[in-house]
Amino acid sequence: MPENLGFGLGLRPDHYEAILADRPRIDFFEALTENYLVPGGKPLYFLDRIRAEYPLVLHGVSLSIGSTEPLNTSYLEALKGLIRRVEPRWVSDHLCWTGVDGLNLHDLMPIPHTESALAHLVARVREVQDRIGQQILLENVSSYVAYRSSEMPEWEFLAQLAERADCLLLLDVNNVYVNSVNHHFDPDEFIRGIPASRVAQIHLAGHQRQDKYIIDTHDAPVAEPVWALFQRTRARIGPVATMIERDANIPPLEELVNELDLARDLSRISVAA
Amino acid sequence: MHLQELQSLFQQCVLEGRSGIEAELTDSEGEDFPARLATYTDGYRSRLLEALETTYPGIKAVLGEAEFERTLRQFIEAVPSRHYSIRYYGETLGDFIGATHSKPDAKVLQDLARWEWVLAEVFDAPDDTPMGSERLTAVAPESWPLVAFVLRASVRSVAISSNAVQWWRWAREGGVKPTAFESAPAASWRLWRQGVGTMFRSMDAAESAALAVASAGGTFGEMCEAIAREVGAADAPLRAASILNGWFADEVIADLTIAPNEMP
Numbered sequence: 001m002p003e004n005l006g007f008g009l010g011l012r013p014d015h016y017e018a019i020l021a022d023r024p025r026i027d028f029f030e031a032l033t034e035n036y037l038v039p040g041g042k043p044l045y046f047l048d049r050i051r052a053e054y055p056l057v058l059h060g061v062s063l064s065i066g067s068t069e070p071l072n073t074s075y076l077e078a079l080k081g082l083i084r085r086v087e088p089r090w091v092s093d094h095l096c097w098t099g100v101d102g103l104n105l106h107d108l109m110p111i112p113h114t115e116s117a118l119a120h121l122v123a124r125v126r127e128v129q130d131r132i133g134q135q136i137l138l139e140n141v142s143s144y145v146a147y148r149s150s151e152m153p154e155w156e157f158l159a160q161l162a163e164r165a166d167c168l169l170l171l172d173v174n175n176v177y178v179n180s181v182n183h184h185f186d187p188d189e190f191i192r193g194i195p196a197s198r199v200a201q202i203h204l205a206g207h208q209r210q211d212k213y214i215i216d217t218h219d220a221p222v223a224e225p226v227w228a229l230f231q232r233t234r235a236r237i238g239p240v241a242t243m244i245e246r247d248a249n250i251p252p253l254e255e256l257v258n259e260l261d262l263a264r265d266l267s268r269i270s271v272a273a
Numbered sequence: 274m275h276l277q278e279l280q281s282l283f284q285q286c287v288l289e290g291r292s293g294i295e296a297e298l299t300d301s302e303g304e305d306f307p308a309r310l311a312t313y314t315d316g317y318r319s320r321l322l323e324a325l326e327t328t329y330p331g332i333k334a335v336l337g338e339a340e341f342e343r344t345l346r347q348f349i350e351a352v353p354s355r356h357y358s359i360r361y362y363g364e365t366l367g368d369f370i371g372a373t374h375s376k377p378d379a380k381v382l383q384d385l386a387r388w389e390w391v392l393a394e395v396f397d398a399p400d401d402t403p404m405g406s407e408r409l410t411a412v413a414p415e416s417w418p419l420v421a422f423v424l425r426a427s428v429r430s431v432a433i434s435s436n437a438v439q440w441w442r443w444a445r446e447g448g449v450k451p452t453a454f455e456s457a458p459a460a461s462w463r464l465w466r467q468g469v470g471t472m473f474r475s476m477d478a479a480e481s482a483a484l485a486v487a488s489a490g491g492t493f494g495e496m497c498e499a500i501a502r503e504v505g506a507a508d509a510p511l512r513a514a515s516i517l518n519g520w521f522a523d524e525v526i527a528d529l530t531i532a533p534n535e536m537p
Contacts, residue, residue: 034357034358034359034360035360037358038360038397039397039398039399039400039426040397040398040399040400040401040426040427041395041396041397041398041400041427041466041469042396042397042469043397044397044400045400045469062357062358064357067280068276068277068280072357075357097280098357099284099354100277100280100281100284101281101284102355103284103288103353103354103355104353104354104355104356104357104359105284105287105288105313105317105354106317106320106321106354106359107287107313107316107317107320109280109283109313111276112276112279114276116275116276117276120276144309144310144312144313145298145299145300145306145309145310145313146298146299146300147279147297147298147299148296148297148298148299149274149279149297182309210305210308211305212304212305213305213308213309215312
């Protein structure tokens with residue numbers, strides 16, 4: 001199991017200068033893999049410098065582990081090159097598919113929770129882990145529709161995948177909450193159904209509430225019910241690297257550092273799971 | 274339904290608005306189902322639009338927000354994304370605008386799109402180290418015609434035959450808006466990176482010809498011949514020296530090689 005890196009933030013270009021100038025109290029950064037799968041220039045310049053100062057993990061959106069297309073070997077080679085360059089503490093991506101027929105939707109498309117999808121995923125996760133020479137973390141994604149063909153709840157699907165593929169989990173607590181509203185389940189049942197020993201990282205983020213469902217937008221502070229679920233999650237799975245994602249309406253770094261302090265404070269308060 | 278078929282059906286719904294996936298989804302009769310599905314269909318277009326806005330801020334400023342969005346939405350429907358990284362989406366926008374807009378603004382927009390795409394290429398081109406001019410002192414006089422200058426990986430040459438760069442500057446810096454899409458004499462521009470900064474400079478015909486030779490791996494001798502065709506044989510040596518000085522000052526040269534003498 002990877003080490004507990006503490007409390008981190010998603011690395012965003014808006015904050016490059018402030019991070020290097022102020023060296024804020026952030027335990028680690030999570031860099032979006034695809035932003036750095038470029039030949040050179042400013043993105044890698046800053047990544048190298050920030051990586052020299054802070055522990056770094058990589059978080060991708062393009063692995064498309066659930067797609068029925070063959071694994072994209074050029075992506076995996078580029079990922080391996082980036083891993084060699086920045087030696088991240090770990091690499092994560094999403095439990096989703098992003099496209100078929102050579103096209104890319106640039107979205108985290110949901111996977112039906114079926115035995116056949118599970119078998120498909122297990123083989124692919126093992127192949128990726130073999131190719132990059134390390135365990136990967138897969139994140140539960142937010143979804144707005146569900147498949148009639150699903151045969152098991154999302155948490156059981158995740159738990160089985162982690163065990164059978166011998167991979168780790170990036171538990172996005174916001175996504176658990178979002179899906180609990182969108183698909184009408186008890187978020188605590190999800191948390192209880194996840195093997196704690198497989199969770200290597202936690203994500204927190206903001207969302208936008210619609211009338212009867214929630215969109216995972218990452219454009220606002222973490223919502224109150226998500227903080228509460230986070231506390232119960234921590235009580236269940238113990239200390240684990242935790243970070244806040246913000247991808248739109250990005251505030252000054254100090255504001256996110258303060259929000260991260262709230263995560264630290266809440267982690268110290270024991271709550272029954 | 275097999276996973277492959279399911280994914281194709283869902284993708285067709287997102288890309289083409291084709292129906293069929295609804296039958297595979299729960300609560301498809303629900304009041305908010307269309308909005309939930311639109312999270313995927315609209316989200317796809319929003320993400321590509323956002324990526325194009327990042328790459329083409331000048332096109333957006335010139336077209337205005339409404340026309341920019343209308344044009345880009347047409348482009349997005351016509352051109353799906355094929356690369357895993359959204360950074361590489363939209364290279365053919367200039368050609369699309371050229372084909373869908375009328376003259377004379379089509380030419381400016383086409384040039385401007387090419388300009389902004391190349392700027393993006395330069396921004397994250399491979400890192401390498403500039404060669405210092407002191408290495409020239411080691412070149413024997415008789416070897417000079419056989420020297421080939423290796424340009425740094427970020428160096429690009431762009432030919433612009435409109436006042437697109439004037440429009441681009443206006444989009445960035447404001448000031449007096451260019452009043453018309455006037456044609457301008459064709460100009461070549463050199464774009465490159467110094468450190469992490471993206472740079473550009475206009476080139477006269479002689480430098481443009483010299484850069485084309487160097488880009489193709491040609492020798493200094495061939496560069497001088499190309500320069501002579503533009504400025505005449507008498508002025509060529511001085512002009513070649515001046516061009517080289519500029520390249521060293523701008524740090525556009527990565528290395529030099531000396532080709533072996535050909536056998537007689």
